Amino acid sequence: MSRRTIARWLAIILLLAGTVLVWRIVAWHPLSVPDTAVTDRFVRVSGVAHIHTTHSDGGGTVADIESAAAAAGLDFVIVTDHNSLAAKPREGYGDTGVLTIVGTEISNHEGHLLAVGLPAPTYRFSGDGLDTLRDLDDLGSLSFAAHPESPREDLRWTGWSLPGDWGIEILNGDSQWRAAGWTSLLGTALLYPLNSDYSLLRLLRRPAALSRWDDLLARRHVPAIAGADAHGTLRPAAATLPLPTYEAVFRIAQNYVLLEQPLSGNAPADTAAILAALARGRAYIGVGALAPADRFFFLAERDGSRWTMGDTVASGGPVQLQAGGARPANARITLYRNGVTVATADGPLDTRVTEPGVYRVEVQVPGWDVPWVVSNPIYVLTEPERARRARAAELPAPVVAEAAAILDPFDRDSTFVATADDSTRQDVQFIDPDGGPDGSSVARIAFRLGEPSTEHPSPFASLASYQSRDLAGRNGLVFSLRSDDTYRFWVQVRDRNPETLEGTESWFASVKTGNAWRTVTLPFTRLRSDDPHTDGTLDLADIEAIVFLVDIGAVPPGTEGVIWIDDLGVY
Numbered sequence: 001m002s003r004r005t006i007a008r009w010l011a012i013i014l015l016l017a018g019t020v021l022v023w024r025i026v027a028w029h030p031l032s033v034p035d036t037a038v039t040d041r042f043v044r045v046s047g048v049a050h051i052h053t054t055h056s057d058g059g060g061t062v063a064d065i066e067s068a069a070a071a072a073g074l075d076f077v078i079v080t081d082h083n084s085l086a087a088k089p090r091e092g093y094g095d096t097g098v099l100t101i102v103g104t105e106i107s108n109h110e111g112h113l114l115a116v117g118l119p120a121p122t123y124r125f126s127g128d129g130l131d132t133l134r135d136l137d138d139l140g141s142l143s144f145a146a147h148p149e150s151p152r153e154d155l156r157w158t159g160w161s162l163p164g165d166w167g168i169e170i171l172n173g174d175s176q177w178r179a180a181g182w183t184s185l186l187g188t189a190l191l192y193p194l195n196s197d198y199s200l201l202r203l204l205r206r207p208a209a210l211s212r213w214d215d216l217l218a219r220r221h222v223p224a225i226a227g228a229d230a231h232g233t234l235r236p237a238a239a240t241l242p243l244p245t246y247e248a249v250f251r252i253a254q255n256y257v258l259l260e261q262p263l264s265g266n267a268p269a270d271t272a273a274i275l276a277a278l279a280r281g282r283a284y285i286g287v288g289a290l291a292p293a294d295r296f297f298f299l300a301e302r303d304g305s306r307w308t309m310g311d312t313v314a315s316g317g318p319v320q321l322q323a324g325g326a327r328p329a330n331a332r333i334t335l336y337r338n339g340v341t342v343a344t345a346d347g348p349l350d351t352r353v354t355e356p357g358v359y360r361v362e363v364q365v366p367g368w369d370v371p372w373v374v375s376n377p378i379y380v381l382t383e384p385e386r387a388r389r390a391r392a393a394e395l396p397a398p399v400v401a402e403a404a405a406i407l408d409p410f411d412r413d414s415t416f417v418a419t420a421d422d423s424t425r426q427d428v429q430f431i432d433p434d435g436g437p438d439g440s441s442v443a444r445i446a447f448r449l450g451e452p453s454t455e456h457p458s459p460f461a462s463l464a465s466y467q468s469r470d471l472a473g474r475n476g477l478v479f480s481l482r483s484d485d486t487y488r489f490w491v492q493v494r495d496r497n498p499e500t501l502e503g504t505e506s507w508f509a510s511v512k513t514g515n516a517w518r519t520v521t522l523p524f525t526r527l528r529s530d531d532p533h534t535d536g537t538l539d540l541a542d543i544e545a546i547v548f549l550v551d552i553g554a555v556p557p558g559t560e561g562v563i564w565i566d567d568l569g570v571y
Helices: 003-027 062-072 130-139 173-180 180-193 194-203 209-217 244-250 267-280 383-392
Strands: 045-052 076-082 099-110 111-116 142-145 166-171 223-231 253-258 281-286 294-300 304-309 310-313 319-325 333-337 339-343 347-352 357-364 374-375 378-381 404-406 414-422 444-448 458-466 474-482 488-494 506-514 518-523 544-549 560-570
Touching: 045 062, 045 166, 062 099, 062 244, 062 506, 099 130, 099 166, 111 130, 130 506, 166 173, 166 209, 166 244, 173 180, 173 560, 180 194, 194 244, 194 518, 209 294, 209 357, 223 244, 223 253, 223 281, 253 267, 267 339, 281 294, 294 357, 294 374, 294 378, 304 310, 319 333, 319 506, 333 347, 339 347, 347 357, 374 383, 378 383, 414 444, 414 474, 444 458, 506 518, 506 544, 544 560
Parallel strands: 045 076, 045 223, 076 099, 142 166, 166 223, 310 378
Antiparallel strands: 045 253, 099 111, 111 142, 253 281, 281 374, 294 304, 294 319, 319 347, 333 339, 333 357, 357 374, 357 378, 404 560, 414 458, 444 560, 458 544, 474 518, 474 560, 488 506, 488 544
């Protein structure tokens, strides 16, 4: 046989093998599940959270997202643009019948928080995780730590010790593709035109955040969700590619929420029901592109009573735990107690437990590393443990202290001066002679913040005292505060640092105002510096200035209002 003939046959064999491989990829489809009914009393609705639009760095409008969600068969979507609630007017049912819920992804020094169920505030979030959690609590919002184990350090969540009842995003699309590496991404790009579901599923691995979630669950209740982190575009270097599409991402993994009643078509009522279920943890995550996941259940039973995910069962007797539903052949169910495997089943799981703990379920399909289903927990707890966990979910009370010395009572000979940029209107007569809580003299920042421009990129209004002070041995500032609306503003304490451009370093914290007088205690330990030339320490013995500052990092441009400040002291 000649070399030419051998080469021809090798080419034919390779072509046939390639054709078979391409056909297998093109023909791949989600695994089938039996036509099994779920007998619990809940209605399951499916949706995708963590979606970006053109209001931040997404490639599509809210209308585009609604169309994609309808094509993917979803009941709801949760839009979370970066630090923006601009999509809020589109909240509700659109023309497609999909319920759009609008939240935001808030950037903090500890990472990003997804917030949903909140009105648009009159101020900006400060970037401090504890401030943000307190604001979200005041606004009635629920929150989830976004992409907590992102391979990108600036996106990774570091606020594990933050208090509150925030939840966690245990599966995040952005983190998965970043962790996959460029070789896998190249393969996905090549396969995407052939079968987008299969190509994107190839990137999924067991989420690293599952172990972090178990650690948190040892302390308190922690609801978990999946986040699509969908942008509708891919941005390698300077280019922008219109893939993966919203619809392709929406088909991969979903949040299945268990409701007492079907969706009614009343947007406020349906939104409230979905968010209440997510906050409780009455939901599970399903990778629907791998197999339909809409008929999974995880239940606890004892003495005729029944509980499901997100519920708490009082310990004190055996509890029967059951998990199953319509699932692919050979799917294995694993039951975890406090993060440790206690039972597995290749069919429906039905096991009796006697030990208190946090029980959750994962369902694995052979050949795939990512779990097909991850449930939220059922909590079997003693009463003391239940009370301890409730305390662990509470936000700490603010520090309260009385002033040991008054630095400025804000009478007519105040050391402060009013200063603003040229785009901002501020009343230079900042002493209000009878505006205090007892009719006394107080300071005020009466302002209308300018719009940023090339000439004035950072509009601001301020009260500043440039008197040198020795505050060594003091723990913080104390002052009284009131405003005509709810705002945030900055309190700066500046010390000497010859390495900075101006020879001083600004240490700052954000304070929230309200329309009733209150005393604010601000520990110096709450102050931070973002100066790249920081010396790392606030030198209280060498204070150069104290500044109260309103800028576009605290409130939106164009905000007009009045903030009153009285009796600045130290403790």
